[in-house]
Amino acid sequence: MKIRNYWNLRDFGANIWEKATRTQRVAIALTSILLVGLLPFMGGSILATPIASFDAVLVYPVGMFVLMSLGLNIVVGKSGMLDLGYVAFFAIGAYTMAILGTTTKMNTWEIMPIGIALAMIAGVLLGIPTLRLRGDYLAIVTLGFGEIVRLVVLNSSWSKGPNGIANIPMPPKIGPLKFELENQKVFFWVVMAMILVTIWMIRRLTVRRPGRAWEAIRQDEDAAELMGVPTLKYKIWSFTLGAAVGGAAGVLYASKNLYIAPEMFTLNVSILILACVVFGGIGNIWGVVIGATILGYLPDRIRFISDARLLVFGIVLVVVMNFRPDGLLPRKKREKKIIERDDNLLKLENVTMKFGGVTALNGVNLEVKRGEILALIGPNGAGKTTVFNVITGVYKQTSGTVTFDGTSLGNQKRYEVTALGVARTFQNIRLWGDMTALENVITATDVHKKSGLVGALFGFPRASIEEEVNRERAHEILRFIGIDQYSDRLAKNLPYGVQRRLEIARALGTSPKLVLLDEPAAGFNPAEKVELAATIRKVRDAGYTVLLIEHDMSLIMGISDRVVVLDFGTKIADDIPSVVQKDPRVIEAYLGVPADAS
Amino acid sequence: MFEVLIDQFWSLTIAGVALGFIYVLVSLGYTMVYGVLRMINFANSEIFMWGTFGTIVTSRDIFGYSQTSAPATGPKLALVLFSQLLMSMAVAGLTAVFVEFVAYRRLRAKGTNRLATLISAIGISIVLSELMRLLTDSRPVGSPRVLEKIILTEVWGANIRLDTVVTIFAAAAIYFLLERFVKLSRMGKAIRAVSMNEDAAKLMGVNLNRVITTTFLVGGLATGAAGFFYITVFEYTKFNIGFTMGMAAFTAAVLGGIGNIRGAFYGGLFLGLLEVYASAVLGTQWKAVTVFIVLVLVLLFKPNGLFGEAVQTTRA
Numbered sequence: 001m002k003i004r005n006y007w008n009l010r011d012f013g014a015n016i017w018e019k020a021t022r023t024q025r026v027a028i029a030l031t032s033i034l035l036v037g038l039l040p041f042m043g044g045s046i047l048a049t050p051i052a053s054f055d056a057v058l059v060y061p062v063g064m065f066v067l068m069s070l071g072l073n074i075v076v077g078k079s080g081m082l083d084l085g086y087v088a089f090f091a092i093g094a095y096t097m098a099i100l101g102t103t104t105k106m107n108t109w110e111i112m113p114i115g116i117a118l119a120m121i122a123g124v125l126l127g128i129p130t131l132r133l134r135g136d137y138l139a140i141v142t143l144g145f146g147e148i149v150r151l152v153v154l155n156s157s158w159s160k161g162p163n164g165i166a167n168i169p170m171p172p173k174i175g176p177l178k179f180e181l182e183n184q185k186v187f188f189w190v191v192m193a194m195i196l197v198t199i200w201m202i203r204r205l206t207v208r209r210p211g212r213a214w215e216a217i218r219q220d221e222d223a224a225e226l227m228g229v230p231t232l233k234y235k236i237w238s239f240t241l242g243a244a245v246g247g248a249a250g251v252l253y254a255s256k257n258l259y260i261a262p263e264m265f266t267l268n269v270s271i272l273i274l275a276c277v278v279f280g281g282i283g284n285i286w287g288v289v290i291g292a293t294i295l296g297y298l299p300d301r302i303r304f305i306s307d308a309r310l311l312v313f314g315i316v317l318v319v320v321m322n323f324r325p326d327g328l329l330p331r332k333k334r335e336k337k338i339i340e341r342d343d344n345l346l347k348l349e350n351v352t353m354k355f356g357g358v359t360a361l362n363g364v365n366l367e368v369k370r371g372e373i374l375a376l377i378g379p380n381g382a383g384k385t386t387v388f389n390v391i392t393g394v395y396k397q398t399s400g401t402v403t404f405d406g407t408s409l410g411n412q413k414r415y416e417v418t419a420l421g422v423a424r425t426f427q428n429i430r431l432w433g434d435m436t437a438l439e440n441v442i443t444a445t446d447v448h449k450k451s452g453l454v455g456a457l458f459g460f461p462r463a464s465i466e467e468e469v470n471r472e473r474a475h476e477i478l479r480f481i482g483i484d485q486y487s488d489r490l491a492k493n494l495p496y497g498v499q500r501r502l503e504i505a506r507a508l509g510t511s512p513k514l515v516l517l518d519e520p521a522a523g524f525n526p527a528e529k530v531e532l533a534a535t536i537r538k539v540r541d542a543g544y545t546v547l548l549i550e551h552d553m554s555l556i557m558g559i560s561d562r563v564v565v566l567d568f569g570t571k572i573a574d575d576i577p578s579v580v581q582k583d584p585r586v587i588e589a590y591l592g593v594p595a596d597a598s
Numbered sequence: 599m600f601e602v603l604i605d606q607f608w609s610l611t612i613a614g615v616a617l618g619f620i621y622v623l624v625s626l627g628y629t630m631v632y633g634v635l636r637m638i639n640f641a642n643s644e645i646f647m648w649g650t651f652g653t654i655v656t657s658r659d660i661f662g663y664s665q666t667s668a669p670a671t672g673p674k675l676a677l678v679l680f681s682q683l684l685m686s687m688a689v690a691g692l693t694a695v696f697v698e699f700v701a702y703r704r705l706r707a708k709g710t711n712r713l714a715t716l717i718s719a720i721g722i723s724i725v726l727s728e729l730m731r732l733l734t735d736s737r738p739v740g741s742p743r744v745l746e747k748i749i750l751t752e753v754w755g756a757n758i759r760l761d762t763v764v765t766i767f768a769a770a771a772i773y774f775l776l777e778r779f780v781k782l783s784r785m786g787k788a789i790r791a792v793s794m795n796e797d798a799a800k801l802m803g804v805n806l807n808r809v810i811t812t813t814f815l816v817g818g819l820a821t822g823a824a825g826f827f828y829i830t831v832f833e834y835t836k837f838n839i840g841f842t843m844g845m846a847a848f849t850a851a852v853l854g855g856i857g858n859i860r861g862a863f864y865g866g867l868f869l870g871l872l873e874v875y876a877s878a879v880l881g882t883q884w885k886a887v888t889v890f891i892v893l894v895l896v897l898l899f900k901p902n903g904l905f906g907e908a909v910q911t912t913r914a
Contacts, residue, residue: 082713129898137897139638140852144890147845151890155883267841271720278717311728317721322704325714 013286037192040185052300055184059256061296063191064249069276069292070198070285071245076274077283077331078202078211079238080218081131082139084270085146088126089119089243091265093250095153098165098260108171108255112248119247123240131235146270154262164261168254179256187256194252198245199285205241214238279320280327287329294328344403345370345514345545346391351400353386353569360386362569363400368514373536373546375556375577378566379589384549385427387566388516391547392424393417405513419447423512425503427519427549433492437483437502440491441474444509474509480542481505481535497528501535508539515539517548521555533559557581565589603878609756610874616762616831618870619769623824624847625854625862626776627694627817633793633857634813637712640719641697643844644726645690645818649825650835651730652689654741656682663742670744678744682829683768687822694818697722698811706810723840731837738836741829765827772823776816777859785812793857842886846873849893855903865903 020028040055048054068090075083096115100106130141153159170179177186205211213234216224225231254260272295280291299313320328346368353361361383368374376384389395391402393414402409407420423444432440449466456463478484481501486494491502500520507515517536521529529552536559540546550556556563556577563580565573567589573580580586603610624646631639657663661678663670670678701722705715748760780786788809791799800806828843829835846869854865869889876888896904 076713082716130894133897133901137852137901140848141894141897144894148887148890151884151887155887267845275717275720278713282711282713308728308732311725311732314721314724314726314728318701318718318725321714321718321721322701325705325708325711327714 033192033196037189040188047301053182053184055188057297057300059184059187059191060253061300062293063188063195063296064253065273065276065292065296066289067191067195067198067249068246068273069280069288070195070202071242071249072273073242073277073283073285073288074202074238074245075242076277077288078206078218079214079235081235081238082135083142083239083242084139084267084274085142085144085149086242086246086273087265087267087269088146088149089122089246090250090253090269091149091153091262092119092122093247094254094260094265095159095165095250096247097251097254098168099158101168101255102165107169108251111255112251115251116244116247119243119250120240123243124236127236127239131232131239143267143270146265146267150262150265150267153265159262162262164259164263166259168258168260170258171252171255181258184256187252190252194248195289199289201241202285210234210237275317278327279317281329281331282327283331284327284329287327287331290328343369345405346547347401347403348387348390349401349403351387351390351397351402353383353390353395354398360569361390361397364566364569364571366564366571366574368545368547369562370545371540371543372561373540373548373559375548375550375560375563376566377550377556377563381568382566382589383569384566385518386569388424388518388547388549391417391516392422415447418510418512421511421513422516423507423510423514424516425500425507425518425520427522429499429503431491431499431502431506433490435491436488437478437491437494437498437505438471438474438487440502440506441477441509442470444506445470445473445511447510477505477508480508480538496523500524500532504535504539508544512544514545514547517546517550519549519551521550521552529555600879603875606756606878608754610878611871612756612758612762612766614871614874615867616765616769616827616870617873618867619766619773620824620827620831620843620866621847621850621870622773622863622866623769623820623827624843625851625866626773626859627821628848628851629854629856629859629862630780630789630813630817630820632851633859634789634810635702635706636857637702637715638719638848639694639697639814639817640716641701641723641726642694642817642821642847643840644723644730645693645697645840646821646825646828646843646847647730647835647837647840648693648726649686649690649822650829650839651734651739651825652686652822653682653826653829654739654835656685657742657744660685661744663744665740665742667742669746671746675745679764679830682744683823683826686826686829687819690822690825691815691818693726694814694821695811697726698814702810702814703807727837727840734837736837738834741833741835743833745830761830765831769823769827772820773863776820777863779816780859785809789813789816845886846889849889852893853896853904858903861903868904 017025017028040058042048042054068086071089072083072086075081075086093115096118097108097111100111100114101108126142126145130138130145133141154162159165170181171190173179174186177189179186213224213229213231216227216229217231217234221231257264273292276292276295277288278291279295280289281287295313298316299310302312324330344367346366348364348366351361351364351366352359364383364387366376366387376387378384386395390397391404391409393409393412393416396410404417404420404422409417409420412420432443435443449470454460456467475484475487478487481504483498483501483505486498486502491499494502500522504515504517504520507517520536521532524532533555536546536548548556548560560577562575563573563577564571565580565583565586567585572585572589573583575583624642627642627645628639631637631642657678660681663678669675697719701718702715705718745761745764749757750760750763751758780789785808788799788804789812791802791804792806792809796806799809824847847866850865850869851862852865853868854861854863872892873885873889877885880888
């Protein structure tokens with residue numbers, strides 16, 4: 001019996017996301033953003049915090065914690081460096097805002113990049129010497145750094161020492177949105193925007209080179225370095241990006257709080273942020289967001305037990321860590337589900353095709369196994385090409401089902417069938433004569449292209465890259481089929497034999513799983529047929545499945561794994577070539593009833 | 599800038615040694631646990647804090663001393679001091695065992711990641727300090743003076759006070775007892791065996807759980823003793839006193855080479871002296887910065903500590 005694990009929120013969420021189409025994803029994302037954006041209006045609900053006003057709590061601690069946790073997560077979660085001095089970057093941002101805000105005329109948004117830059121510089125300066133250290137030693141050094149920053153600020157005159165800096169200006173209003181102390185909705189939206197930018201940044205980096213480098217460093221730093229990952233560089237990058245987020249949070253915090261003092265930047269803040277990261281699920285963006293939200297919000301929500309709220313907080317940490325040591329939403333690289341594959345790539349069940357009163361196919365059952373060459377033979381008018389036309393969506397079957405690789409066919413447009421992985425050649429050659437051989441194949445490769453007309457027009461990077469990739473792939477196919485020397489010739493000027501083979505090349509251009517060849521040997525002399533047989537085998541050996549209509553018996557018997565015989569729209573034989581060859585019904589169909597039979 | 603240091607060199611040195619011995623004992627709480635588990639005993643600072651309260655409760659509530667009563671003398675003095683020491687050690691030792699049970703044991707059995715254990719330990723130290731904050735109403739608690747701070751003698755212009763002398767000699771004695779214990783006793787050998795090679799120790803019949811609990815207990819006892827000496831010298835405690843002490847003692851452990859008992863001794867004394875000299879030269883407010891800068895430099899250039907033998911070089 002399978003017990004559903006209701007605690008497995010990660011897979012639950014990931015499943016929904018994975019199944020969603022692009023449009024649905026955009027809709028989910030926008031709805032979530034909207035709902036979170038409306039949160040400050042929920043102050044009257046069960047969520048309300050007893051003492052501090054709800055929208056203020058949403059800005060600090062909740063929003064700030066989420067932001068800083070995401071920043072710290074780049075360092076701790078992504079690249080596995082334990083940083084216990086993260087508060088230093090927050091402090092640097094906050095003091096940049098405080099000092100520049102009170103001594104110059106610059107506003108918050110002008111100071112923001114300076115604060116971020118200073119935090120990043122501090123990150124690099126700290127990172128270059130210390131990031132050679134690992135594990136606990138790094139933790140201690142960063143902890144020391146955090147304390148040094150606080151103590152310097154506490155004991156210096158430019159920072160006004162323990163008195164802190166007051167009268168820090170608020171951010172100027174953005175359009176109609178005014179920043180107010182009593183009503184912090186706008187602050188919340190700004191924090192939210194910063195969080196979204198951070199999430200976007202992390203997601204972009206994670207699936208690209210930096211993300212892979214960090215992951216490799218986290219799992220085995222020595223191996224990473226020996227495999228050519230410049231580990232120190234990527235560690236410093238990770239540290240510096242984390243610092244940038246911390247600095248940005250600091251600038252906004254100072255500008256919201258209007259007053260800052262050294263006591264706000266103690267080791268406890270670093271630890272609390274680290275707790276958010278680990279509590280929620282280290283390395284998992286959504287886990288971190290949830291963890292920080294809970295740990296930021298909880299102490300304010302349970303203020304009714306006023307004094308004991310930190311005690312409860314401590315107990316929650318211990319309990320959760322003991323029972324969910326990987327956090328609420330643990331990190332786990334989800335492996336793509338291995339789909340149980342049907343042996344049959346294509347399956348026709350009881351397919352009947354009627355044209356008016358004529359029954360072209362009558363209850364045909366046909367299976368094409370993966371990786372085989374299946375020949376479909378039969379006298380003229382037996383319905384062979386009709387089978388092809390039903391599969392490729394030229395005709396829709398009157399009844400019965402066609403299943404291709406788990407997808408039921410019948411309602412797709414023709415090009416959609418091709419995109420699923422079915423490609424064909426034509427009995428009567430149908431190349432685009434006024435295009436070169438290469439262009440013929442490239443056009444076929446375009447079926448999987450994502451970029452469109454606008455991208456091509458303006459040369460968007462993706463469009464250019466795809467163009468390049470497809471051109472290269474087309475050349476490869478022409479080489480594979482052995483006609484690359486004709487690539488720049490117009491298709492109509494090619495010799496007949498080359499045209500036939502170009503048809504196959506064009507079909508392969510669509511990256512099919514199943515290749516339908518409609519009388520590929522028509523009009524070939526024996527030598528060409530031998531060559532063609534070799535090509536078809538080569539195609540099969542490269543992993544394609546081949547369904548072949550042919551009349552030439554020697555070719556069929558030489559290369560087919562199985563032979564299916566149709567006669568008047570009905571399947572009369574389905575077996576290996578040597579058996580089919582001797583089947584009396586087949587012989588009868590081709591040659592008529594032998595004289596001595598009845 | 600250096601006048602104070604030169605003028606008061608000897609009295610500073612004596613104060614530094616006394617402070618150093620307190621650090622030695624607290625850093626044993628870190629170093630022993632680290633040696634066995636390869637993990638920072640994050641709650642050790644709060645174990646220390648609970649020890650200091652054990653000391654005060656003994657003199658104030660059991661023996662009925664108050665801020666105004668006269669210091670004890672003769673056999674009574676010995677009895678009270680000894681009870682205070684024992685109580686402080688007992689409280690801290692039990693707290694340490696409690697920490698191991700609640701925060702470490704389950705996670706260790708599961709063999710899960712170190713960060714989870716760290717957060718769990720952070721959680722328990724928040725619990726310990728918050729509990730004490732609630733019990734004491736966030737107020738500092740002064741200790742009745744049990745031991746009169748008599749000036750015994752003067753050496754090279756430095757006053758030798760009774761409490762300093764008691765601290766130095768008693769703390770040194772406790773340190774050497776513990777070192778003997780770890781070196782010679784059966785359990786001590788088991789502890790060292792586990793810290794060298796856990797698997798081999800298990801295969802040789804060492805009961806890992808008992809060793810780890812004992813390690814926490816011994817570390818707690820040392821830390822508790824430090825709590826007693828701290829109260830004897832400074833006569834004051836508060837629920838958040840553990841943080842500064844913990845940071846310093848931890849630094850001392852690292853300076854000496856964490857995981858190494860002898861290292862805690864050198865590291866503690868070195869740090870105690872460094873702190874008093876640094877405050878004399880730069881002013882008290884820069885004391886902590888000096889300590890951290892030294893720590894960072896040591897870690898960068900001699901990551902195994904100034905005095906330690908190589909422990910493990912990589913710790914994930």
